[in-house]
Amino acid sequence: MAGAGSGASFDADSVDPGLASERTDLAWNRSGLALLGCGVVVVRGMTVGDPIPARIGIGTVILVLGGVVWLLGAWQAHHRRAPGLARRPARPGDLLPVALGTAAVGAAAFVLGLFFPV
């Protein structure tokens, strides 16, 4: 790494212009894949167990909520542009929906596991 560690001043064009940004994009992709794994289990539970409305409903909530949250987060992360930078660093409004959405997915999973195990 170049010697901008003090954070006092840096030239954004001269230090690591694209790779940190690319790693961050990849991290968003991995997070989407982790969510996909969650969705696969939900679909499996919906199709193997009795298709009672509650199980189908909560499962659908998890799938839709997860998909929307991740698409929103990854899309805006990829399109955050800033002068001289590959991307604009995250602001609270960028990440809070992702955190709350993931927590909501977990809450729905808790209800599914507590009341409607297959």
Added chain:
Amino acid sequence: MTTPEPSDPAEGPTDPTPTPAAAPVEREPDPRFSYANERTFLAWIRTALGLITAGLVVTQLFPKFDLPFGRRLIGLPMISLGVLIALFSYTHWQRNEQAMRWGRPLPPSFLPRLVAIVVSVVAVVGFVLVLWEGID
């Protein structure tokens, strides 16, 4: 910053302008550090999703234990921990961001210890349950 107290005549005049040497200044962090903070947030989100998924696998896909609530005993703590981590991942990101902006040291996090404790307890419970099933 506290306002200077009115000078006590007995002590003579006090300095009207306290030295601002220690006053912290907010500045935009090096973007690479902001990206790293964002990736750390995402890594915690993935940890949360992994725990939620594992809990769902246990409650939705595992065969039932003889012990009632056996699967839920394993799965629900993991899902609960996942929810907690998802929420705290954001507050931790925000604390780190503020610390970097104001030049403070990064704050400590209790999350790694919490994860270690909960996962260890769940592992022990799972071990005992499997052992129990094997005895029959």
